[in-house]
Amino acid sequence: MAGYVWVDTPPALAEMLARLSAEPVVAVDTESDSLHVYFEKVCLVQLSIPGVDYLVDPLRVDIQPLGDLFANETQEKVFHAAEYDIMCLKRDYGFTFAHLFDTMVAARILGWKRFGLADILQTHLNVQLDKRLQRFNWGIRPLPESALEYASKDSHYLLPLRDIQLRELQARGRLEEARQAFRRQARTEASYRSFDPDGFWRLPGARQLEPTQQAVLRQLYILRDELARELDLPPFKVVANAVLLRLAQACPTSRRSLAQVRGLNHRVRKNYADRLLQAINEGCRAQPPVEPVQAHTRMNDQVVTRYQALRAWRKEVAAVREVDPDVVLSNHALKELAQRSPATPEALTQLAALDEWQRQIYGDDLLRVLRNAG
Numbered sequence: 480m481a482g483y484v485w486v487d488t489p490p491a492l493a494e495m496l497a498r499l500s501a502e503p504v505v506a507v508d509t510e511s512d513s514l515h516v517y518f519e520k521v522c523l524v525q526l527s528i529p530g531v532d533y534l535v536d537p538l539r540v541d542i543q544p545l546g547d548l549f550a551n552e553t554q555e556k557v558f559h560a561a562e563y564d565i566m567c568l569k570r571d572y573g574f575t576f577a578h579l580f581d582t583m584v585a586a587r588i589l590g591w592k593r594f595g596l597a598d599i600l601q602t603h604l605n606v607q608l609d610k611r612l613q614r615f616n617w618g619i620r621p622l623p624e625s626a627l628e629y630a631s632k633d634s635h636y637l638l639p640l641r642d643i644q645l646r647e648l649q650a651r652g653r654l655e656e657a658r659q660a661f662r663r664q665a666r667t668e669a670s671y672r673s674f675d676p677d678g679f680w681r682l683p684g685a686r687q688l689e690p691t692q693q694a695v696l697r698q699l700y701i702l703r704d705e706l707a708r709e710l711d712l713p714p715f716k717v718v719a720n721a722v723l724l725r726l727a728q729a730c731p732t733s734r735r736s737l738a739q740v741r742g743l744n745h746r747v748r749k750n751y752a753d754r755l756l757q758a759i760n761e762g763c764r765a766q767p768p769v770e771p772v773q774a775h776t777r778m779n780d781q782v783v784t785r786y787q788a789l790r791a792w793r794k795e796v797a798a799v800r801e802v803d804p805d806v807v808l809s810n811h812a813l814k815e816l817a818q819r820s821p822a823t824p825e826a827l828t829q830l831a832a833l834d835e836w837q838r839q840i841y842g843d844d845l846l847r848v849l850r851n852a853g
Contacts, residue, residue: 509523580657
């Protein structure tokens, strides 16, 4: 394996881009710090071509020039599980993407039983990845040599893996299906962090609390997010969910009683005791929160009948193809079909949930299933 090239200056980035511009296929991966900060960011971009792996440091050099590569219609970009990478790169840099190849999506379309990168490489390339750094903090600098070697391997093997999958997709007549799926991946939306003060209802045990305790939990949940933003830490690293529940149940009124709550971080207790006690006090005096009504649109009986018929059809098709059912059509697509019940090929073209390949291959069957289901 060739050694990696570290890129953290504009001249080094320009030199890398000049070399990449001559390559028809480039492998890509990214590393972020979501487990270690409140405001997640892309901390490393790995790009591989035959003979060299580049590690680009976006914390040291502006990577906006990579946008031309990602948007290039003539150069194929190979990812594994591209959705998260694309969400993060769109969020941080506003990039657009074209001409992708996703080795995880390809594995699922081929019906491979395991599609995690480590499993695939072990099975098809006899390569064993060291995954001990999966929870590593990629935002630290300098990065240790072990982390750099680890990161370079994640993109290094994508090119030979892509070649294996490409041949099999062609041999099994599934390449166009995969290309359509890759285009859907490219349209993945950016991911932005938002805070819902009523998100405390989703904490395990929240619904079993007394009403006053629920009000306290809500105030603590809001305070935890405020502290997490101030400290730039994930909320769970400020106060764990289970500890929030214990605080709400105990409702401590003094520093002494606060210290009795098991699992509360010493640093948080020492530095933010007054704010915790104030939040608890405000919760005790507040009106109990009302659990929000779930905004689920209930399907009527006819829609349910059509949906179940479509699910049964999809299950049969998936069994024949030896793939997971959602590889055939997503649940979202089935629901849109069941609700709108198109009766003609022209009506099918109005459904955004279906791509062109799916309409061509499954269109007649879908219309038949909907017609028979009434």
